[in-house]
Amino acid sequence: MSTPQLVVHRDKELMAQAAAARLITKIVDAQASTGSANVVLTGGRNGNGVLAALAAAPARDAIDWGRLDLWWGDERFLPEGDPERNVTQARQALLDAVPLDPKRVHAMPASDGPYGTDVEAAAEAYAEELARAAGPQNHGAVPTFDVLMLGVGPDTHVASLFPEHPGVRETERTVIGVHGSPKPPPTRISLTLPAIRSAREVWLLAAGEDKANAVAMALSGAGEIQAPAAGAYGRARTLWLLDTAAASQLPRSLYPPASA
Numbered sequence: 714m715s716t717p718q719l720v721v722h723r724d725k726e727l728m729a730q731a732a733a734a735r736l737i738t739k740i741v742d743a744q745a746s747t748g749s750a751n752v753v754l755t756g757g758r759n760g761n762g763v764l765a766a767l768a769a770a771p772a773r774d775a776i777d778w779g780r781l782d783l784w785w786g787d788e789r790f791l792p793e794g795d796p797e798r799n800v801t802q803a804r805q806a807l808l809d810a811v812p813l814d815p816k817r818v819h820a821m822p823a824s825d826g827p828y829g830t831d832v833e834a835a836a837e838a839y840a841e842e843l844a845r846a847a848g849p850q851n852h853g854a855v856p857t858f859d860v861l862m863l864g865v866g867p868d869t870h871v872a873s874l875f876p877e878h879p880g881v882r883e884t885e886r887t888v889i890g891v892h893g894s895p896k897p898p899p900t901r902i903s904l905t906l907p908a909i910r911s912a913r914e915v916w917l918l919a920a921g922e923d924k925a926n927a928v929a930m931a932l933s934g935a936g937e938i939q940a941p942a943a944g945a946y947g948r949a950r951t952l953w954l955l956d957t958a959a960a961s962q963l964p965r966s967l968y969p970p971a972s973a
Contacts, residue, residue: 714910715951717932719968721960725762725920728956732918733766736860739914740776743859749780751846751856753904755872756787756799757864759918764806778811782846782856786863787872787903788821790832790890797898798823819846821902832890836902840888843908853911855887861912861947865919866896869927869940873903880905881941906937906944915947920956928955929962 722728736752743750754760767773789797796802800820808818819842822828822835843855863871873891874881880889880903887908891901909915919928930940932953937944945951960968 717951719953729762729766732763751782753784753861755862768807782817790900792825793823836888836890858912869942873901874941914950919959922958924959925962
């Protein structure tokens with residue numbers, strides 16, 4: 714378990730740009746070290762903001778897009794191409810603009826795919842895809858993600874793991890079907906905390922006043938059952954990327970003034 718580190722930016726636009734620059738560096742470094750990189754994307758306004766900033770960054774061409782594997786932390790179990798699906802939004806923000814290898818874009822199954830409306834079968838299939846990508850050097854049944862990004866919800870949820878919900882208590886499976894999500898749509902697919910914790914680095918993104926209470930709660934020592942974001946951490950690094958509004962309820966002693 715890595716100790717959380719905080720970086721606080723002036724506003725959400727600067728946060729997105731800085732996170733995109735940081736992500737480019739991590740991907741390039743991983744590709745130089747091992748030949749490829751594994752990154753887990755997140756949806757929501759902050760996750761998509763980072764992807765849009767990456768698309769606009771001149772340095773994006775430093776990435777060898779053909780040697781990048783993209784995964785998702787969660788997905789809305791809706792038909793392929795639905796505008797609410799995270800993968801649909803990611804394609805619009807970035808993926809359609811860069812030369813990715815389609816075989817290395819690992820979208821979670823859609824509700825009109827080969828598993829139909831059986832979200833449990835769809836979740837199991839994604840878990841099997843992760844397991845196939847995991848090598849002997851990896852920790853557990855998922856590849857070692859170089860960076861795993863998560864948006865933090867106003868209720869402290871990450872991926873589709875909600876406070877007090879059954880999914881946040883999962884300790885064995887890497888991917889689960891989520892039923893009765895308190896945030897629509899009710900049916901989703903999500904990585905679990907054990908899968909999230911396999912990542913080298915976990916980045917938690919939060920911007921806006923509506924996230925301030927969640928950030929403060931997750932960093933105050935609350936348990937992961939009540940505050941799932943508190944249970945999301947990387948093996949080497951856990952990085953909270955915030956804007957000043959999201960950090961407004963934190964004591965300044967938690968982050969250096971120069972990071973604001």
